[in-house]
Amino acid sequence: MYDKANTTALPEGHPVSIYYQEREIIVGLLEEIATVDPKEEFQKYTNIFNQLQTIEKRFARKENQLFPFLEKKGWNGPSQGMWSFHDNLREQFRLLRKNMDAAAYDKIKTNTPFLVEGIYRLMGVEENVLFPNALELLAEEDWISMRKGEEEIGWMLAETPAPFPAVEYIHPSEDFTKREMTFSLENTSHYDEGYMTVEQVNLLLKTMPLDLTFVDENDKVIFYNRGEERVFPRSAGIIGREVKFCHPPKSVGTVLKIIESFKNGTQNEASFWINFKERLIYIRYFAVRDADKNYKGVIELSQDITDIKKIEGEQRLLDWE
Template identity: 65%
Template sequence: MEQGHPLQVYYQESALIQDLILELYDVKVSEDFQKYFNIFNQLTTIEKRFKRKENQLFPYLEKHHWNGPSQGMWSFHDVLREQIKLLHKHNETKDVEKITENLPYLLEGIKRLMLIEDQKLFPNAMRLLTKEDWEEFYEGDEEIGWMLKEKPAPFPNKDSKYIHPSEDLTDRTQRFSIENTFHYDEGYMTPEQVNLLLRFLPVDITYVDENDKVIFYNRGEDRVFARSKGIIGREVRFCHPPKSVDMVLRILEEFKAGNKDSAEFWFNFKGRIIHIRYFAIRDKNKTYKGVIEMSQDITEIQKLEGQKRLLDWD
C-alpha cells in the first residue's frame, strides 16, 4: 500500500484508537478525573473518522454497488454517538459512578466496529475501489479532518500546483448524467436545477455586483420584501429607503476596503421577526466581486425549544 493511501491513514487512526482505549481501561476516573477527561476527549475525535467514512468511503462503495456500510455501519456509528453524548453529560457533572458504568459500553462498541472494519470493510474497499477512486479522496478527507495529530501528506504525492475545482477539466466518470450541466466547485448542475434550487431556498437572496448594480434576486413564493424584475441593473442605493441607504453604502464601502466581510440585523416587521445578513463576495484572489443580501423570516424559528428528532406526519 502506497505511503499516505487513505486506508493506511485509517489504519494509523486504528492504532491510535486502540492505544486510547487501553489508556481509558487503565485510568481510575475517581482518582484522576482530569487524565480520564483528556483521554476521553481525544477519543471523541473519532467523529472525524465516522464522517469521513459516511461522506467519503461509503459513497464510493455505493458507486461499486455495495450499499451495506451506508446502512448498517452508519447506524452503528449513531449508536456510538449516543453513547458519547451520554458520557459528555456525565462528564459535565463529574458523575463518576455513571461514567464508570457506561464507559465500557462505548469502548467495547468501538472495538467491535474496528473488528468489522478490519475483517470486512477495509478489505472489500481495497478490492472494489480503483486507483483513481482512492486518488480523489484527499481533498474531501481534508475538509472533514483526521484524528491524527499531524496532517497526512497529500495522496498521491505529486509535485503539481493546486487546481481549483472550477478549473479542473479532468474527465471523470460520474454516477449521474452531466449532460447540459456546468461544473461548480462541488458538483454539476443544469441551469434549470440551479434556478429551482434558488427558487426554493427558504431565504430571500439579492446579489449586487462589484459595480453596486443589482444583478440577481431569487423569486420565492413568500418573499420577505417585494422584488420585481425592474430592479435588475439598478444601483443598489436606489433600492433602499432613504433612512437606511447610508447604512447600506457604508457596508459596501467597508466590504470593498476589505475591512469587513459580513453584517447582520434583525427587527420586527408587520408582526414578524426579520433577520437580514450581508456577505462580501470575493474570488480566489480575494478581489471584491459584490455582496449578497439574505433576508429571512425567523419568527417561527425563534419559537423552537428542546429537540424534534422524529417525523410527525402521521
C-alpha cells in the same frame, strides 16, 4: 485496484493507510481510558475522552467520502449498517459527557466499558470486512478523488498525512509540464521563461545583492539597478552617458580593452577583485550576445564577497534563531 488481502502494504497517504494510522491512536486511547479511575483521575480521564471523541472525524470521512464511493459500486451495506453503528457510539459519547458534567463517577465507570467495547468491535468490522472489500471494489482514481474530499473533514492525526498520490520530486531542469497560468498576466511582459510586470522586475533587480550596470552595443549606459546597499554609487545622470566617461582615467583603458575584446569575439568574460573600504569586491564583465552571437552590449556586476569568502564547511539548517 489494490490487493484486498494486503491492507497493510498501502502507499503512504492512501485513505485506508490513514485509517490504520488512526487505529494505532485509538487503541492507545482505549487502553488508557479503560485503566483510568474517573473519580481519582478525572482530569486525565477527561483529556483522554476528548481525544477519543475526535473519532468523529473518522466517522464523518467514512460516511461522506468512503460510503458514497461504495454505493456507486453497488455496495450499500456500509451506508445502512455501519452508519447506525456510528450513531450508537455517538450516543454513548453523549451519555458519558452527561455523566461527566454531572460528576456521576459510578455511571462513568459503568458506561466506559460499553464505549470501549463498541469501538473495538467497529474496528474489527472495518479491518475484516469494510477495508478489504473497499480495496477490491474501488480503483486508484477513486481513492485519489476520495482523499481530496477528506481534506475538508480532517483526521485524528496530529499532522496532515502525506499527500496521495505521492508528490514525485522533479528537478526544475527536467520539468516540462505545461501549466495553466494561475496568476494574472495583466501588465506583464513575457520573458524567455515566465511573465513579470515592470514593478516586479524593478523589485527583483533592487533586491539582488549585486551592483548591475548594462552598457549597450553603442557603448552607452542604458541601465543600472538601484539597490539599497550598492558597492559603487550611481545616479540617474549616467543613463545615456558613454561608458568611457563613467570610469576614472586610471581604469578606463582596461574597460575599453574589455569591450573591444567582447566586440571582436575573442573574449566573453573578465573578472577582477579589489579591496574597497576594507571590503573585498568582486567585479565581473560579461559580453551580451543575441541568438546569432552578435554583440549587444556588456553587463558589469560588482559584489561584496567579504563575508562569502569566509564561508567554510556546510550549513543546511536555518540560523534565524
